[in-house]
Amino acid sequence: MTSARPAVEPRELRRAYTASLSGTALEYYDFAAYSVAAATVFGDIFFPSGDDLAGTMAAFSTYAVGYLARPLGGFLFGRLGDVIGRKKILVYTLMLAGIATFLIGLLPTHAAIGGLAAVLLVTLRFAQGVAVGGEWGGAVLLSSEYGDPRRRGFWASAAQIGPPAGTLLANGVLALLSGVLSEDAFTSWGWRIAFLLSAVLVLFGLWIRLRLEETPVFREIADRGERPTAPVSEVVATERRALLAGILVRVCPDVLYSLFTVFTLTYITQELGMSRSQGSTAVMIGSACQLLLMPAFGALSDRMNRRRLYLYGTIAAAVWPFVFFPMIGGGSFVLLVLGVVVALVIHAVLYGPQAALLTEQFSPRLRYTGSSLAYTLAGVIGGAPAPLILTALLAAFDSWWILAAYLLFTAALTGVGLWLARDPVVDPEEETVAEAVTR
Template sequence: MGVSARSRGYPVTMSTPSSARRVIVASLIGTSLEWYDFFLYGSAAALVFGKLFFPQFESLTGTLLAFTTYAVGFVARPLGGVIFGHFGDRVGRRNVLVVTLLLMGAATFAIGLVPTYAAIGVAAPILLVLLRFLQGLGLGGEWGGAVIMSVEHGDSHRRGLNASWPQVGVPAGNLLAAGVLWILNAMLSESAFLSWGWRIPFLLSGVLVVVGLWIRLTITESPLFAEVEQSGAKAKLPLVEVLRRHPRGLLVAMAARIGTDVAFYTFSLYILTYITGTLGLPRSVGLAAVLIGSAFQLALIPAFGALSDRVGRRPVYAIGAASAAIWAFAFFPLLDTGNRAVIVLATVIALATHAAMYGPQAAFIVELFSTRLRYSGASMGYQIAGILGGALAPIISIQLVRATGTAFAVSAYVLVALLITLVALWFAPETSRLDLHAEHPDATGASTHRV
């Protein structure tokens, strides 16, 4: 087990309960705004971007191309994880989080100003791709920093709960994005929404970022990073050291996340395309279902995070994965009923299974890496999996339905992805009782008893 800076006699910055709460609140608000920006693009890709930026193609192909530009953000996220993870491990977590918030907000605001294909031709989708790439860079560095700050500031016995609060930023951001779009959709005509209404949520991002930035500037640096800095033990090339010292942790983090990501983007994003394109229902039906499901997740994610502090990360995570795999085969038949109440129920249960995975996920991934490499390792494990999971999920789902004529193939795809997650959890260590001061969590004798 590694020796901490505290035991070597270095002065250590202590985190008080009030400062820990401030960090958690700042992380929650910051990640909510970042995910609002990211999900807003995905919702707009499902609803309007195909028509506005790829009008020369038929409807389904245009939507597919819009989702391809959406996937660019996922490709950029690992690069953002590398860049900002390096500086997060070298110069500290706090300043990096300020930069990522500014980058994400500026890119999202600019999307709201991009002319459509009808105005500037092919330059329009090119600009869209560029700004989506910048969004991905920002989010690639955001997640790791927000989660790590919550974990490193908080009580060691409540790491699952503390780390779950930035995770709540995902449904909060999704709720905000879907809510704003739903309100505009209800207030505006189809032509007004397509003409200018869709731009309003993107432009609102500029105001929201100012609020998030003010809150984030009030927090202090991580006390565990301060230990590393004061001991002179910072990594020179964090990414290289992650690959050398934590290959197991990196693989486990990636594999455990893939199924979670595929399930989430199927249940919360592809549903919009399926309901409008395949079932021919109004887009308000899908938006309302995602809105209500995300609202339930606000309470469920921290509840499952807290549960993982009591019974362990792996059992809670595995139960969520198994439940999501089973529900994937009930999800689309329930949507096919066309009954709005049934569609809402199907979405709420689907997102509840995701919450069971997502609640313990943040602490689980962060705990796989030592403090001096934690930002780089956690960011890389989380973001690389996003390419294989969330980036491809809507595209693969559209193609599967197009090729087979049935959503059963999509359910099978979700099952395969979740089996990868379950295999990763089977071989993973139980991390909930690890000492975060350890130099190498993979070598601390952590429990590897099977789920």
């Protein structure tokens, strides 16, 4: 029997939602700024080789480092989040991501210090990845463990709004800089401004998070003396099926997102002769749509079976590339925008409910660790190698068919994950929150 708690104040709910959204927005602003810069600038200034394709692949290799570092963040911060609490860890991850991104904006280039520039870039990219690996699971819990667990899809979507918000802001800043500066000025110093601006977002995020109390669910677990001492070992020993399901359900959305927000910029410039600003504009419009669609699909998943909605989105993701690539083959900007927007709507169908789907696979006392490990390990096999694999496949086969087939393969993996996943269960610790919210 759980103890009664005072009702959760609406102000606290709104603050938790804002804290979750703002932190993930910052960290995905960092990732998106790097993604755009990797596709357009970093190949020349950090990895010069005289071969545009080789330079782009080298830049995407450091993009992948950010994903490969995520499991370390999930392991380290996820474990601490279940042991000492959600709020403290989220302050640390926010500061780590912000400092790393700010320092990228100050890095000297290859022309100034040679190969050391690339080493420093990879190091800071690694730090970004560690921060994101620890951020996501906690950000999801920060909002969802304050809200009614029967509306977990909506409350958990706060963290899911962060990626499109961060992507929109990063692409907007870089597009503005690219538009108002000459090509030489943008390549020389203009891109740095986007990374230095992260300091503003860090200060705002810290201001919100430091004013927030620990989540009611974690406080309930702590009061009952049920905090785990070795959460990683417990997850591996007792919740292996949940971990595998959580990993696989993320693979297709990760590859879909990489394809349409990162690789497409390379594809349209190198294969279709379109400008990078056209690609960035299409991504910005699609990301703007996602700001409203993420919580909408999260809320919809509270009203219908979450796994079924996710399956519909996975099928759409598998089919869309076979429509998209022929559609943009003529180099039409309007069709490019339409194609990217539809792709990001499909991504919203998946990503909006995804946070709830992942976290509800694990018991509350292991939820930070379990969801963080699933999220980060999925990135290693999905999002991390996607730009590299897509670039290599295009170079080897010189056809969009192989790109679409690769996404189809990842959709099949996500289908297996959905088969393994369980439907929502409201645990005893969460019943207390539900009663407090509804009083």
